[in-house]
Amino acid sequence: MHALRRAFGAAALCLAALPAALPAADEVGKRAEGIVTARSAAIVTIEVVLDYKRGERSGEVKVNTRGVIVADTGLILAPLEVLSPRMGQGPQPELKLQAIRVVVESDEKEWEAFVVLKDTLRGLTFLQLKDFKPADRKLQWVDFTKAAKAQTGEQLVTVLRLAKGYDYAPHFSVNRIVGEITKPRAAQLVDAAGPVGLPVFRLDGQLVGCHGVLASELAGDSSRHAVVFPADDLVNPIKQAREKAAEGEQKTE
Amino acid sequence: MKRITVLLAALALASASGAVSSQSGERQALREALDFAKAKIYPALVNISVVSARFSSGRTTRVGGAGSGTIISPAGHVLTNYHVARDATRIVCTLTSGEQIPADIVGDDPATDLSVLKLRLHERKDPTRPLPFAMLGDSDRLDVGDSVIAVGNPLSLSSSMTLGIVSNPRRVFTRGDEIQEFDFGAGSKTGMFTVWIQHDALILPGNSGGPLVNLQGEVVGVNTRGGSGYGFATPANLVKRVVNQILTFGEVRRGWLGMSFLPVAKLDRETGALVATVDPESPAEAAGIRPGDVLLALDGQVADCRFLEQVPVLYATIADMPAGKKVQAEFVRGGERLAVELTVAPMADFVGTEEELTALGITVQNITVPMAREHRYPDTRGVLLTGVRGGQVFEEAKPPIRAGDVILEVDGTAIVDIAAFAATFAAAREQNKEEVGVVYRRDREILVTLVKLDKDKPRKPGGELPKAWLGVNTQVLTPKVAQALGLEGRRGFRITEVYPWTKAHAAGFETGDLLIAFDGEPLKASRPQDARDLRNLVEDRVIGETVEVTVLRGGEEKKLEVELEESPASALDAKTAENETFEFIVRELTFMDRIERKLAKDQQGVLVTEVASGGWASVAGLPKNSILMALNDQPVTDVASFRRVMKEVEDSRCPVVKVFVQRGHRTSFVFIEPDWTRKAAARTEKK
Numbered sequence: 001m002h003a004l005r006r007a008f009g010a011a012a013l014c015l016a017a018l019p020a021a022l023p024a025a026d027e028v029g030k031r032a033e034g035i036v037t038a039r040s041a042a043i044v045t046i047e048v049v050l051d052y053k054r055g056e057r058s059g060e061v062k063v064n065t066r067g068v069i070v071a072d073t074g075l076i077l078a079p080l081e082v083l084s085p086r087m088g089q090g091p092q093p094e095l096k097l098q099a100i101r102v103v104v105e106s107d108e109k110e111w112e113a114f115v116v117l118k119d120t121l122r123g124l125t126f127l128q129l130k131d132f133k134p135a136d137r138k139l140q141w142v143d144f145t146k147a148a149k150a151q152t153g154e155q156l157v158t159v160l161r162l163a164k165g166y167d168y169a170p171h172f173s174v175n176r177i178v179g180e181i182t183k184p185r186a187a188q189l190v191d192a193a194g195p196v197g198l199p200v201f202r203l204d205g206q207l208v209g210c211h212g213v214l215a216s217e218l219a220g221d222s223s224r225h226a227v228v229f230p231a232d233d234l235v236n237p238i239k240q241a242r243e244k245a246a247e248g249e250q251k252t253e
Numbered sequence: 254m255k256r257i258t259v260l261l262a263a264l265a266l267a268s269a270s271g272a273v274s275s276q277s278g279e280r281q282a283l284r285e286a287l288d289f290a291k292a293k294i295y296p297a298l299v300n301i302s303v304v305s306a307r308f309s310s311g312r313t314t315r316v317g318g319a320g321s322g323t324i325i326s327p328a329g330h331v332l333t334n335y336h337v338a339r340d341a342t343r344i345v346c347t348l349t350s351g352e353q354i355p356a357d358i359v360g361d362d363p364a365t366d367l368s369v370l371k372l373r374l375h376e377r378k379d380p381t382r383p384l385p386f387a388m389l390g391d392s393d394r395l396d397v398g399d400s401v402i403a404v405g406n407p408l409s410l411s412s413s414m415t416l417g418i419v420s421n422p423r424r425v426f427t428r429g430d431e432i433q434e435f436d437f438g439a440g441s442k443t444g445m446f447t448v449w450i451q452h453d454a455l456i457l458p459g460n461s462g463g464p465l466v467n468l469q470g471e472v473v474g475v476n477t478r479g480g481s482g483y484g485f486a487t488p489a490n491l492v493k494r495v496v497n498q499i500l501t502f503g504e505v506r507r508g509w510l511g512m513s514f515l516p517v518a519k520l521d522r523e524t525g526a527l528v529a530t531v532d533p534e535s536p537a538e539a540a541g542i543r544p545g546d547v548l549l550a551l552d553g554q555v556a557d558c559r560f561l562e563q564v565p566v567l568y569a570t571i572a573d574m575p576a577g578k579k580v581q582a583e584f585v586r587g588g589e590r591l592a593v594e595l596t597v598a599p600m601a602d603f604v605g606t607e608e609e610l611t612a613l614g615i616t617v618q619n620i621t622v623p624m625a626r627e628h629r630y631p632d633t634r635g636v637l638l639t640g641v642r643g644g645q646v647f648e649e650a651k652p653p654i655r656a657g658d659v660i661l662e663v664d665g666t667a668i669v670d671i672a673a674f675a676a677t678f679a680a681a682r683e684q685n686k687e688e689v690g691v692v693y694r695r696d697r698e699i700l701v702t703l704v705k706l707d708k709d710k711p712r713k714p715g716g717e718l719p720k721a722w723l724g725v726n727t728q729v730l731t732p733k734v735a736q737a738l739g740l741e742g743r744r745g746f747r748i749t750e751v752y753p754w755t756k757a758h759a760a761g762f763e764t765g766d767l768l769i770a771f772d773g774e775p776l777k778a779s780r781p782q783d784a785r786d787l788r789n790l791v792e793d794r795v796i797g798e799t800v801e802v803t804v805l806r807g808g809e810e811k812k813l814e815v816e817l818e819e820s821p822a823s824a825l826d827a828k829t830a831e832n833e834t835f836e837f838i839v840r841e842l843t844f845m846d847r848i849e850r851k852l853a854k855d856q857q858g859v860l861v862t863e864v865a866s867g868g869w870a871s872v873a874g875l876p877k878n879s880i881l882m883a884l885n886d887q888p889v890t891d892v893a894s895f896r897r898v899m900k901e902v903e904d905s906r907c908p909v910v911k912v913f914v915q916r917g918h919r920t921s922f923v924f925i926e927p928d929w930t931r932k933a934a935a936r937t938e939k940k
Binding site for chain 1: 643648649712713714715716717718719720781782783784785789792795
């Protein structure tokens with residue numbers, strides 16, 4: 001009987017603790033919602049058109065992804081994989097880039113874009129809106145020079161967008177930093193893979209870095225882990241890409 | 254008793270010796286007959302080497318092939334199979350003497366699978382030298398058991414002869430109760446007029462077009478099909494008719510009434526031919542002939558088709574009638590004897606002309622009456638889309654248009670044939686239109702799509718983000734490696750390679766140096782997972798920055814100053830050039846190409862990165878991954894000079910393009926022999 005009373009007591013404690021935890025969850029949602037409102041205009045939808053050729057078979061493939069505007073000049077950070085997606089098992093086809101189309105927010109206009117630089121080390125690429133003039137459309141962008149550090153255990157918010165069929169609806173996901181790694185290079189480990197290239201924010205809205213994947217470089221170890229690259233690491237590449245983009249598109253000859 | 258036994262043994266021996274003598278005589282006679290036939294046919298035998306154009310996936314590809322043939326006139330006419338010479342862009346005939354003479358097609362006849370070529374005798378070293386030729390014999394005189402010789406180049410094994418007998422001089426292939434026709438390529442049909450000579454002289458691929466010869470050395474057939482130990486030859490008497498027409502008209506003209514026939518044996522009739530099909534809009538239909546009628550006589554000749562073997566003869570009789578001729582047909586319908594007059598029409602080609610329209614990335618074909626009938630099209634309007642090349646304008650049409658669709662209208666203009674189709678696109682281009690509407694038929698539906706007139710060139714995939722680079726390769730100085738080097742307790746990196754022509758090389762780094770500090774910061778690498786530490790340190794610096802690296806060399810510490818340079822450009826960043834005429838791609842040589850291929854710093858040339866299968870470069874054997882160094886003795890130093898020299902080559906339209914290449918440590922030459930006339934015929938090319 002005493003034991004039963006003790007169990008009841010424990011359950012009552014648990015129930016009493018629950019209302020305290022629930023507002024905390026609401027708080028994360030509320031803050032994330034605020035970040036979506038503040039940052040989602042910088043998240044763009046990208047369609048990449050590639051011609052493929054495998055032996056005598058050829059055709060066209062379209063790949064959709066998301067990117068983030070990182071300069072008011074129309075420079076976009078996106079996952080490199082979108083330019084060379086893996087197509088089925090076995091030998092991969094030869095791919096030729098035909099077009100990149102970008103939709104900012106849910107605008108009617110589709111911007112043509114070109115590849116400025118590729119960062120194979122981090123699996124990222126920089127795209128530039130073609131013929132974009134800042135006067136044409138004010139762009140919201142994420143400034144990687146203004147960033148903060150996140151602690152292990154801290155929750156991070158990622159702002160995403162759905163595809164055209166859902167009218168590019170913005171939404172968010174929440175991850176948590178679960179560790180720090182230094183090899184093969186410095187990054188923070190996250191609990192689940194996020195969309196490569198998209199920025200991650202602390203709950204206070206401060207930028208931390210961008211999603212990425214790190215692969216082991218040791219022979220016999222093919223493991224890959226989802227990470228966040230610190231924003232500092234990207235400051236110089238963004239600067240280089242911005243300068244390169246100013247030179248205009250390099251056409252194939 | 255003993256005496257009798259000896260006598261019997263002697264008799265037996267005498268008899269055996271007689272048999273041996275008789276066999277030996279037969280063998281000798283056969284040997285002499287073969288020698289006689291060989292002497293007649295061998296000089297006239299040719300090995301035919303062809304490069305043929307084929308249409309595949311919206312483009313023209315070239316394939317090399319080989320077959321056999323026979324010179325049949327002192328003027329240099331060569332008889333071979335249509336499937337050997339079909340769509341040839343280059344033909345070279347090699348005589349048994351080894352003399353090689355280029356040849357052109359005079360005319361061909363898919364229905365009998367025959368082609369007549371003409372040797373370019375004026376290109377012989379001695380054009381006045383008499384040309385050997387063979388005589389065509391009388392194939393109607395062949396009987397079962399007659400000895401025949403197949404001569405040709407089986408499996409490209411030149412001048413081979415096999416001996417056999419005629420198994421059946423009147424072989425007809427059947428499907429059910431009908432004559433079976435064969436598609437030897439390009440959708441054309443062979444066999445309607447052919448009563449084959451079946452024989453057992455071994456023939457293999459490469460014998461095609463070669464002669465079947467009797468022991469008098471006369472050509473009694475053209476070997477066309479083989480398999481399971483049997484050969485099938487087109488009889489010389491049919492060949493003669495076809496050759497005469499080709500030499501007279503440049504084509505085979507045949508009469509057509511629009512009927513197909515079955516034998517009447519099953520109707521319990523001695524003569525006649527059962528009308529199985531009456532084609533719509535044919536002379537037979539116009540005359541009121543119906544399926545089920547039994548044709549008794551045509552143009553005064555009895556229609557004698559009791560057996561299937563006799564049906565091709567009736568077809569040949571009709572085919573021999575000139576177009577426009579009026580002929581009487583007598584037939585029976587339901588026991589009633591009727592007579593009608595028919596006007597012979599010309600037999601249409603079965604397969605329409607097919608062409609590649611390179612600027613549109615498609616192949617199209619004119620639609621003939623027989624094609625329309627076979628595919629059950631309502632009429633012959635439009636052009637048939639036979640192939641769509643990936644990544645070209647038609648492939649990007651929205652909604653998609655695909656092979657098998659019939660294009661009826663372009664930009665509001667009705668399309669009647671390829672010429673009209675090409676002209677409509679050319680006109681739209683001249684009007685600077687960006688896209689045109691295309692109306693097409695797919696099965697029962699009539700659809701509309703939009704096709705852009707120009708395709709954007711592929712976009713540059715973007716260069717690699719430049720990073721600071723120290724031009725060395727290293728390995729981690731693990732405790733065991735350190736111990737082996739007598740450097741126990743040391744950490745850092747060991748240089749395994751110093752790239753030539755780099756700032757590191759100029760700064761004095763050497764293979765075997767131990768890197769122990771970077772700009773004063775000790776290098777502590779000792780485990781495999783530390784391998785990237787030095788690269789991370791370098792990449793965090795700015796290109797052009799000078800750093801101090803402490804090295805341990807021969808037990809002594811040295812401080813080397815080196816300027817960090819930009820990481821070498823990858824192959825993806827290299828300039829490329831595509832040649833659409835010969836269909837191959839080259840790119841400039843990168844720093845890493847020179848390192849990996851152990852090339853000199855000043856090695857000139859461009860790297861061949863892609864050779865399209867079926868293109869001229871591919872046919873000539875231009876190797877992928879070779880370094881192209883000269884074209885027609887003009888040096889190619891880089892992509893820009895490649896473009897310039899290639900343009901000169903294309904402008905000159907030289908028949909042979911000499912390409913100097915290096916592959917591995919060996920240099921070699923490749924000779925590309927394009928067909929410039931086809932390029933000139935690309936009618937929708939951009940101006």
